Amino acid sequence: MNDIQQEIARLSEEINRHNYYYYMLDDPKISDYDFDQLLQRLIDLERQYPEYVQPDSPTQRVGGTITKQFESAAHIYPMLSLGNTYSEGDLTEFDTRVHDLLNGSVEYVCELKYDGVAISLIYEHGILTRAVTRGDGSRGDVVTANVKTIGSVPLSLAGDYPDLLEARGEIIMPYDSFNALNAEREEIGEQPFANPRNAASGSLKLQNSAEVAKRGLSFKLYYALGENLPEDNHYARLRKLHEWGFRFPDVMEKVDGLPGVLGFIRTWNEQRKQLPYPIDGIVIKVNDFAQQQQVGATAKSPRWAIAYKFKAERVSTPLLSVDFQVGRTGIITPVANLKPVSLAGTVVKRATLNNRDFIADMDIREGDFLFVEKGGEIIPKIVGVDMEKRAPEANPVRFVDVCPLCGTTLVQNEGEAGVFCPNELHCAPQIRGRLEHFISRKAMNIDSLGEGKIEVLYAQGLVRNAADLYDLTFDKLFGLEKVIEDENGKSKTLSFKEKTTQNILNGIEQSKNVPFERVLYALGVRFVGEVTAKKLARRFKNIDAIASATQEELVEVEDVGERVAESVIQYFNNTENLEMVMRLRTAGLQMEAGEESQAASDKLAGMNIIVSGVFSVPRDELKRLIEQNGGKNVSSISKNTTYVLAGDKMGPEKRKKAESLGIPIISEEEFFRMIGNL
Ligand code: IVH
Numbered sequence: 001m002n003d004i005q006q007e008i009a010r011l012s013e014e015i016n017r018h019n020y021y022y023y024m025l026d027d028p029k030i031s032d033y034d035f036d037q038l039l040q041r042l043i044d045l046e047r048q049y050p051e052y053v054q055p056d057s058p059t060q061r062v063g064g065t066i067t068k069q070f071e072s073a074a075h076i077y078p079m080l081s082l083g084n085t086y087s088e089g090d091l092t093e094f095d096t097r098v099h100d101l102l103n104g105s106v107e108y109v110c111e112l113k114y115d116g117v118a119i120s121l122i123y124e125h126g127i128l129t130r131a132v133t134r135g136d137g138s139r140g141d142v143v144t145a146n147v148k149t150i151g152s153v154p155l156s157l158a159g160d161y162p163d164l165l166e167a168r169g170e171i172i173m174p175y176d177s178f179n180a181l182n183a184e185r186e187e188i189g190e191q192p193f194a195n196p197r198n199a200a201s202g203s204l205k206l207q208n209s210a211e212v213a214k215r216g217l218s219f220k221l222y223y224a225l226g227e228n229l230p231e232d233n234h235y236a237r238l239r240k241l242h243e244w245g246f247r248f249p250d251v252m253e254k255v256d257g258l259p260g261v262l263g264f265i266r267t268w269n270e271q272r273k274q275l276p277y278p279i280d281g282i283v284i285k286v287n288d289f290a291q292q293q294q295v296g297a298t299a300k301s302p303r304w305a306i307a308y309k310f311k312a313e314r315v316s317t318p319l320l321s322v323d324f325q326v327g328r329t330g331i332i333t334p335v336a337n338l339k340p341v342s343l344a345g346t347v348v349k350r351a352t353l354n355n356r357d358f359i360a361d362m363d364i365r366e367g368d369f370l371f372v373e374k375g376g377e378i379i380p381k382i383v384g385v386d387m388e389k390r391a392p393e394a395n396p397v398r399f400v401d402v403c404p405l406c407g408t409t410l411v412q413n414e415g416e417a418g419v420f421c422p423n424e425l426h427c428a429p430q431i432r433g434r435l436e437h438f439i440s441r442k443a444m445n446i447d448s449l450g451e452g453k454i455e456v457l458y459a460q461g462l463v464r465n466a467a468d469l470y471d472l473t474f475d476k477l478f479g480l481e482k483v484i485e486d487e488n489g490k491s492k493t494l495s496f497k498e499k500t501t502q503n504i505l506n507g508i509e510q511s512k513n514v515p516f517e518r519v520l521y522a523l524g525v526r527f528v529g530e531v532t533a534k535k536l537a538r539r540f541k542n543i544d545a546i547a548s549a550t551q552e553e554l555v556e557v558e559d560v561g562e563r564v565a566e567s568v569i570q571y572f573n574n575t576e577n578l579e580m581v582m583r584l585r586t587a588g589l590q591m592e593a594g595e596e597s598q599a600a601s602d603k604l605a606g607m608n609i610i611v612s613g614v615f616s617v618p619r620d621e622l623k624r625l626i627e628q629n630g631g632k633n634v635s636s637i638s639k640n641t642t643y644v645l646a647g648d649k650m651g652p653e654k655r656k657k658a659e660s661l662g663i664p665i666i667s668e669e670e671f672f673r674m675i676g677n678l
Contacts, residue, residue, distance in 0.1 A: 004045065008052050011042040015058040016156075023152045024247045040659050047665075056127050056156035063209030064643075064664045065145035066674070068603075070205065072139050075120060076166060077225050079134045081300060082283065082307040088262060091284070094306045095258040098286060101295045101303075106286060109235050110264040111252050112272075113281035113307050114220045116172030116200045119147065123165040126157040126244075133204065143204050147171070149213035152220075154245035161244045162226050169221040173200040174277040177216025186451060194379070196278045208607065210642060210664065218277065221246045233287045254287060265308055272310070273345045281309040312373040315348075316386040317341040319368050322353065324400045328433020330420040332410060334359060334399065336370065336382060344374040351380045355417045356399045365394035403427060425576055431465070432458050434524045438466040441606070442530055443522035444514050445632050448507035452494055456482040466522070467580045469508055470587035477501045506635065512588045513627055519589050520546070523581070526567040535559060536568075543581060543591040547572040603675050604631030608640055612654050613647025615668050622671070629675045637663065645671050 001009070015038050022028045022035075039059065046053045053059075085091055098106055118134040131147035133140040147153055150171065157165070173181075173196040181199060182192035193199035203215040223234075224241050231237040235254055242248040255264055265282050272279055286292050286304040295304040320337045327333060334353040341348055351372055353359050362385055364370070369386035402409055403421035405428055412419045421427050424434075435454050439446040446469075449457075457463045462476060481495040496504070514522075517537035521530050528536070539557045540546045546568065554565035571577050585591045609631050611622050622645065623633045634641060637657045644650075644658045644665045658665055666674070 004049050005052050008042065008045055008049070008054070011038060011045070012054065012058055015039055015042060019058060019151060020245065024242075024245070036660065036662070039662070043659070043662070058155065060148045060155060061151060061213060062662045062664070063145070063149040063211070063213040065209045067143075067145055067207050067209070070141040070143060072135065073130065073132050073142050074139050075132065075137070076122070079118060079120060079137045079140070079168070080297065080302055081137070082305055083301050084307050084309050086309055086311060091261060091306070091308060092258060094284070095261070097303065098295055102291055106257065106291065107288065108255050108257070108261055109252060109285045109287045110255055110261060111222060111249055111283045111285070112220075112268065112275075112279045113283045113309070114170035114172050114222070115197050115278040115280040116170040116220070117197070117204060119143075119169060119171050119219070121147070121153065121167045121169075123157055123161065123167065125163055126161050128153065128155050141205075145209040146204055146206065146212040149209050150217045150219050152218050152247050157244040159244050162229060164226055165229070166225040167221060167241060167246060168223040168225070169219050171200050171204060171217050171219055172196065172277050173203065173215065173217055176276065181215060207605075208642060211606070214639065219247075221249060222283070232289050234285055234289070234292075235287055269310055281307050283307050313344040314371055314373045314383070315341050315343050316369045316371050316389070317348070319364070319366070319370050319397075322397055324404045326403060326405050326421055326427060326429045328429060328436065330422065330424060330427065330430050331418045332400065332403070332420060334397075338370065338372065341372065343372060343380060348372055348374075348380045351382050353382060356412070356419050357417050359397050359399060364397050365390065366397055367391055367394055405429065425574075428458070435463060435466060435469075437524045438469075438522045443518055444511040446507040446511050448500075448503040453504070456480055456494055456496075465580050467583035467587065470584070472505065472508065474501055474505060477504060510633065512590070513623070514590060515627060516542070516590045516593045519584070519591065523571070525571045527564045528568065532559060532564060537593045541593045543585070547578070547581070601628075601675065602630035604629040607631040607642035608634045609643050609645055610634050610637055610641055610654075611645045611647075613650035615647040617668075622668075625675060625677075637661065
């Protein structure tokens with residue numbers, strides 16, 4: 001080993017040790033800052049000497065690998081599921097079945113049933129070589145690069161580990177990470193995740209592992225497989241895995257017989273409310289491996305283990321009134337105002353009634369007591385009417401006939417459950433909704449504006465349609481203020497200071513480079529999604545040709561049917577739309593497909609790239625290529641930056657900042673390789 005190799009080994013060992021203190025023992029020994037310094041030194045060395053990068057280097061936690069398509073792989077051992085029970089009676093039956101198949105007493109192990117995504121981790125000679133999702137139980141998706149970014153997943157093992165080990169567990173998203181992620185998504189106008197499980201699952205499938213690294217995922221170990229593994233019981237084996245480098249479960253108890261199991265369940269049914277991550281039940285396992293073998297398994301699930309799922313908590317509370325909310329697409333959602341009631345740790349005051357059919361099917365009447373349930377712990381659900389408490393003369397809840405915001409008569413299309421307000425162009429939430437779509441990431445990608453800011457601009461009367469955005473000036477924006485109230489009545493003041501204002505204007509200015517096909521998508525023509533917009537742009541080449549296309553010409557385009565064609569024609573028949581499109585053109589938006597629309601790819605989709613320094617080609621050319629391949633040019637480095645594309649003479653400040661945030665710096669050559677131009 002030369003000096004460099006030694007330094008790399010020493011740093012890796014030190015970083016791994018601190019990772020261990022932090023993730024496995026919850027006992028950090030150095031500050032985050034000092035840790036980042038160590039990691040940065042290693043990142044720099046590895047960049048300088050790529051030939052010495054080890055496969056289990058702790059720098060892999062930072063991510064940066066792009067997976068275009070997840071390959072599938074067969075599991076070495078099938079990934080079974082567990083039988084579910086919901087009552088103590090079912091558990092008694094489970095216990096009786098187990099005892100019937102065994103002689104003597106049984107020791108059970110009780111664990112938490114983590115509510116996330118199952119994962120299989122393969123370690124060959126102590127190195128994590130593959131991470132595979134459950135899939136259909138016999139094959140799953142290979143998500144190794146993404147899983148390597150998760151701090152609580154050991155990249156390599158220590159001690160007397162076997163040559164081949166399969167560790168199984170659940171990838172979960174703790175509530176803190178989940179709430180932060182959803183807040184960020186709402187801010188940029190993206191749909192929030194419904195629950196931490198969906199968020200974890202969505203995160204594992206991200207193409208850029210550097211993004212996964214930011215999602216705050218965590219791994220919870222629950223099982224190990226392999227040939228001739230040490231120990232003769234489950235508890236001791238997980239202890240052994242802990243010696244090799246895994247975190248031992250936060251909660252895991254050996255209990256005696258059924259009474260012990262029931263005690264554990266009662267305790268955790270209450271205490272789960274204090275856990276920082278979601279669980280949806282308790283898993284009970286026979287501890288002794290010989291006994292597990294004796295009890296056996298069916299094709300689907302082991303007989304030696306069972307999941308007890310917590311019942312959703314349910315209360316009944318009176319319906320006080322119904323609000324009718326108008327969504328971004330004009331859909332009317334009835335929302336029940338309930339007499340506040342305490343449920344699973346929070347006070348419930350409102351719950352959705354979904355749509356007109358929901359109210360009719362449940363026959364909800366004025367003054368009814370409604371049953372409210374909270375299952376996934378996040379959103380309360382109305383599950384029925386408490387008929388015993390219904391007043392004899394109660395009138396059915398009446399659904400509105402006109403839009404509560406603009407007074408337009410509502411419409412329901414045949415075969416659709418939703419009732420909507422057809423006044424697309426002048427109904428406030430629909431105007432805001434269209435603006436939010438216009439600025440969204442896949443459309444014009446103006447991320448310096450978000451839902452909250454659009455609301456302010458709308459409230460101040462500054463924007464009524466997308467073209468108005470391009471008339472905004474520093475003076476119009478600077479100093480704007482609005483107090484925004486969230487669901488819980490908490491208020492915060494949004495104010496446009498100098499930096500915010502400048503960012504907004506820069507974002508709007510940059511959007512003028514967005515290619516035509518995305519402009520077309522951004523217009524929000526009904527039924528014209530991203531793909532259709534691309535196809536229309538390629539076929540017709542410019543906005544005038546699309547606006548004057550006939551029904552016959554439109555349906556010639558692949559995937560464009562009558563419904564889409566009609567919608568396009570209707571859009572361009574409307575003079576207000578036409579006028580807006582004209583203004584957008586005058587403002588300088590791309591209304592013609594460049595050559596790039598032929599060659600465009602989405603290789604850089606979702607990536608924010610900053611170009612800095614001197615290159616062999618003009619900088620603008622690089623910027624054009626970034627846009628053309630679905631990426632976004634950004635001008636300042638933040639934690640949301642994906643890459644710094646660095647040329648010669650890149651500013652030292654920028655480099656320092658990129659390094660301190662752990663943002664990968666790529667060369668011109670690497671960039672061209674990424675987009676397939678080399
Ligand atoms: S043991 C062969 N233990 O629940 C038994 N599973 O349907 C393997 N789960 O897919 C499962 N927490 O993803 C086990 N402590 C725990 C668990 C757990 C969550 C998940 C797992 C599995 C599903 C069972």
